[in-house]
């Protein structure tokens with residue numbers, strides 16, 4: 128019998144997250160305190176209900192347009208949005 132497969136391949140989303148988001152949000156979505164200090168704000172932890180409760184369209188808008196002190200993320204390809212959002216959905220409180 129085949130082993131259960133994850134519903135989608137998160138590899139591409141993980142790669143986008145590590146190159147585009149990790150510097151500010153940390154590899155687990157906890158946030159990088161040095162960046163928070165520099166920007167004089169705090170990043171919400173990405174597995175928080177306030178973030179996970181947003182729709183994919185909202186998350187795409189945040190990434191593309193920025194939100195509060197978060198600037199729009201540059202250099203995102205069309206397919207990067209869906210894959211990075213799928214990855215963000217897998218982040219859980221460690």
Ligand code: HEC
Pocket residue numbers: 144147148149150151152162166168169170171173177178186189190194195196197198200211215
């Ligand atoms: C330059 C640093 C930086 C980068 C890069 C960055 N973020 Fe953020 N992000 C922030 C900060 C700071 C906030 C908090 C903004 C505020 O509330 O003022 C934030 C907030 C968020 C929020 C919550 C927004 C809200 O309105 O609740 C989400 C979701 C998010 N980021 C996702 C991402 C994703 C996904 C990426 C990568 C594609 C990314 N961020 C890249 C700094 C960054």
